[in-house]
Amino acid sequence: MKKRDFILLCVLGFSLAMLIASCSVKPDNxxxxxxxxxxxxxxxxxxxxxxxEANTDLKVxxxxxxxxxxxxHNALTNGEIDAYVEYSxxxxxxxxxxxxxxxxxxxxQLVKQKYDQNFNLEVMPPLGFSNTFALVIRGEDARKMRVQTISQIAPKTPLWRAGFADEFLDRKDGFTGLAKTYNLSFAEPPKVIDSRLIYTALKDKKVDLIAGNSTDGQIGRFDLAVLQDDRLFFPPYxxxxxxRQQTLQKHPELREVFQQLSGKISEAEMRRLNFQVEGEGSDVKQVVQQFLQSKGLKKK
Known part of the structure; x- marks a missing residue:
């Protein structure tokens, strides 16, 4: 190879490397x-x-x-993303x-403290709802018996059939601890039901009580009732x-923007949003846009 060709090749290689590097750097905005x-x-x-996007000049x-x-979590800590919503x-x-x-x-408070110390992450104020395990019964049964809490249905469960997903039966914060806390017993051992079919099983009266998630869209879709965990057995989520704290330092305006969302979404509202997407097939972007507008949060 001629010296001139070698130099040209080196220059081209260096230029290509610089181009690749520049493409991998995320713009400041x-x-x-x-x-x-x-x-x-x-x-x-x-x-x-x-x-x-509506309240800053940043691009997302x-x-x-x-x-x-x-x-x-790993994507957040390694800088692949700047923020996401987690459950406490x-x-x-x-x-x-x-x-x-x-x-x-x-x-x-413990999560906020440890995330700061261990990961250089800031936990912002809660959005307003908790998506935890929930005992669910048919709405018609709740109205007929005038029950709202797990304690109220405990004396009735010896005549009921229960259905739970594998995970709920296996977890520490699942069936065993729940049954002990509320003294629950059933007409027969709880049925193991695929989590994708559990709401249909309750609606079709194959079981009388299930464990779901408190914000699942199927709850409203099938006219079901979430029982209040009045003894606070389930952990808060x-x-x-x-x-990322590094992101907040670079864009301090984000702190106020995130704080504006504090307490803005109730459990019932989150359930409705989930139903709009899952049950009605609505577009996620449109559902979110309408929700933000209803809360007076859409400025641009």
Missing amino acids: LIAIGSKNSTEQLILGELLAQHI ERKLNLGDTFVA GTAFSAILKNEPISNPEEVY QAVPII
Whole structure:
């Protein structure tokens, strides 16, 4: 190879390397919002993205449907995303490896402290709802018996049939502890039902009580009733946005933007949003846009 060709090749190689490097650097006015892989998470990720776009000059890259808790958490800590919505009890138990506790404020403050110390992450104020395990019965039964709490139905369960997913039967914060706390017994051992079919089984009267998630869209779709956990057995799972401290330092205006969402979504509202997407087939972006407008949060 001639010396001139060699020099030209080196120059081209260097230029290509610089081009690749420049493409991998994220622009200063761009932040990435992520989510886990569920309908609710897609809605919450889109909600953060639209609210930021409407109230700042930042551009938002959506990295939604990343995967489970650990995938999303790792994406946040390694800088692949700047923020996503987590649940306080999941952060407390799954990420921080603590035994579940029932006090929502205590869980929130401990998660906030440890995420700051361990990961340089800021846990923002809760969005207003908790998506936890929930005992669910048919709405017609709840109205007929005039029951609202788990304690109220405990004396009736010896005549009932229960159905639970495998996970609920196996977890520490699942059936065994719940039955002990409320002295629950059933006409027969609880049936193991696929989580995708559990609401249909209740609606079709194959069982009389199930464990679901408190914000599932099927609850409203099938006219079901969530029983209040009046003895606070289930751990709190408050929805909380989590953001990289480095991102907040670069874009301090995001603090106020995230705080504007504090307490804005009730459990019933989250359930309705999930139903609009899952039950009615509505577009996630449109559902979020309409919700933000209804709350007076859509400025641009």
